[in-house]
Amino acid sequence: MRSAPVVASPVVDFHGHLAAPAADALVAGTPGFAAELAAEQHAHSPESLAANRAQLGRLGPQLTDVAVRLAAMDAMGVDVQVVGPMPMHHYWADRALAARLSRATNEAVADHCAQAPDRLVGLGTVPLQHPHLAVAELSRAVAEYGLRGISVSTTVDGRELADSRHDPVWACAQELGVLVFIHPWGCSLGERLATQYLGNTVGQPVETTVALSHLIFTGVLDRFPGLKLVVAHGGGYLPTYIGRSDHAWHARQDARGCRETPSSYLRRMWFDSLVYTPQGLRYLVDQVGGDRVVLGTDHPFDMGVDDPVKRLDAAGFAPAERDAIAGGNAARLLGIPYCGTERKG
Template structure:
């Protein structure tokens, strides 16, 4: 029997969570920042897209129809980025609980095909630890999705160490998916905040996790990076060079490229050449399919794109689904 095709990068909208923040000053400030970071044209396209995709972001039947059309057997479904790092502990608890319950309920409608990731409020690390445990042990989720920064604080900040420790303990996945770009108005034109900014965000976040030694302290962390890890795998040689020639770049025990073999990357890099390069840099056992379903920056032909890369049969099978199933199912504590 062939290994199922697994898409590791699908999104779910959670209207009930959106309702919890509607009309709050924090959301107003968040939306104002988003408006500054995008052109009016891009904001209009985004609004229209969300309206068009409403059913595909919430309805299980519509999702399964899309998966069938794409040739995908299983999808890992995470909430649309809705971290709201400005939320106080009480609101953050409600948001995470509502979101994680919604993801679990959505996936429970097709448990053989949909595997859920939840959310945690990293701005409150102690609460995040408790909610991560609850997401896995009570809601049956397989891990959580996090952004590349926590209101300007790096994922690599030591304050988050208890969260990574809990993730290791649970065998839970941490999916790093950028939401917004810290370069702000510089990339506000022509949708550059997403097109260029999100790969930059991922490269920066992963670099902090590598160079500060987080992956030395938590070697069993199941860290998965969206969008092929951004620009990091493409130019990792510069990181290695800095590590070799500068003492101030020696925060990690090994050359930075060694840590690419401790992270998993989705295959959303668009071209066969880019996918072959990603596999060459990180290893075929560290790549999973990713579609960014159902958004326009995603793809609807992941299997065809994988086949076009011309990988060896064993490597192709690993990327198509074998690696993802290992990540999801091995080492879980429940």
């Protein structure tokens, strides 16, 4: 029997999720969480709500048990996974609750990843609704918990990520050299997309597109050129229609909030590969560059994929570019070493 091949570079999944029951317990029964659930009900059909509840019940072990996660990673051909909290950041929480939520979540991520430190890398959360508290919690997440950055949603209780009140958080992330992973939760279009799960399939890419457009057009990325943004789901619809943004920038003075053409900022971010088709992945790479794409699965949810390497190989990239997307880009971005050990299986 042949031995398993030695992997020349790591296969890194940049998009894994973790449940944090201790944090969930802190919001249970609060008026803010009740309002959040009510908004979710308005934004989904009864059928989708039932499917979501069933999925969460089914996925419990995959969202909390390290052994189950590692087995799934082996089956997917993944060496290292970036694990972040489920993207329910509860930005409505007051300062005291927000601090407790942030610490409970970040402790859960850190404890989970500490059980397999050679294979799991953690991202935390911060209370963006309280920017100065968020700065303190970001510093704590890095210094005390050893996390490599934070996950954020596309809006902060109705406030854009690009709002200048968040500048201290971006400045801190830039100074620390850590990552900001942008992952939407829900959709501001509400009942309009409630039918047939459109709030996720259409709405979440829209939310990402709008958030990134604000960050670009308002000059946030000019003010923080070293900010390391990684974007879920291939960046939503923005990379596929960035030409319209460039046209507006050239044609209209009121669209000139950024110093350079909008498309140039795509090459200052990183995007996960979760665009589902080989054609879509090739187009994403064409727009942002092969050095700006990382593998992503959205593990373990049903809108994710369990064959990321197969999908990457189907896109037909040259070996060097394929290996960069499979893990080289992520390894450099995260600063993780790789020893060439054999993967199980």
